Amino acid sequence: xxxxxxxxxxxxxxxxxxxxxxxxxxxxxxxNAAAVKQTQESGLVTFYSRSRQELWVKGETSGNFLKFxxxxxxxxxxxxLVKANPVGPVCHTGSYTCWDEDKAVVSTLDFLKQLExxxxxxxxxxxxxxxxxxxxxxxxxxxxxxxxxxxxEVVIESKDNNDDLFLNEAADLVFHLMILLEAKDKGLEDxxxxxxxRVK
Numbered sequence: 048x049x050x051x052x053x054x055x056x057x058x059x060x061x062x063x064x065x066x067x068x069x070x071x072x073x074x075x076x077x078x079n080a081a082a083v084k085q086t087q088e089s090g091l092v093t094f095y096s097r098s099r100q101e102l103w104v105k106g107e108t109s110g111n112f113l114k115f116x117x118x119x120x121x122x123x124x125x126x127x128l129v130k131a132n133p134v135g136p137v138c139h140t141g142s143y144t145c146w147d148e149d150k151a152v153v154s155t156l157d158f159l160k161q162l163e164x165x166x167x168x169x170x171x172x173x174x175x176x177x178x179x180x181x182x183x184x185x186x187x188x189x190x191x192x193x194x195x196x197x198x199x200e201v202v203i204e205s206k207d208n209n210d211d212l213f214l215n216e217a218a219d220l221v222f223h224l225m226i227l228l229e230a231k232d233k234g235l236e237d238x239x240x241x242x243x244x245r246v247k
Contacts (some may be wrong), residue, residue, distance in 0.1 A: 049124050166226055
């Protein structure tokens, strides 16, 4: 990540929080170097309270945490964009965002695109805290093996009449296939391009 230029007087930088799936802007708060470090290490978005003059984990009181996905600095390096997965309403008023907005409806294609982004981000995280990173640390053979295992599970569940189990196994297969594509430095768009060529 680009070097963050915290304000010389306050030691803070504004942080815009965005829903990692929908792209919806959730809230604005402030971070100092310690908040950035704690966010990256704990996996829970942490800010600096200007009124209390201390670090605070979003959701530590309400339980409505922000699960950290990624963080980038803007072109000048003095503002942050934090992508997170919210657990419950973000605003203290009970609204989904601090602008009193409802949760955005995300299309299937948009969701898969965001999921690709999450997988890409987690690839470089610690294997101790991320299942995706743990798979990548075991190498391409293990990832490919997981795709094979999930494919077999889909076949097995398709022979029964339990739609819930079948759909869960199908979701596992798609997820692990996306991890395999990432490991091969490919994406769903590459697969779609081939499919488009087949329907001409």
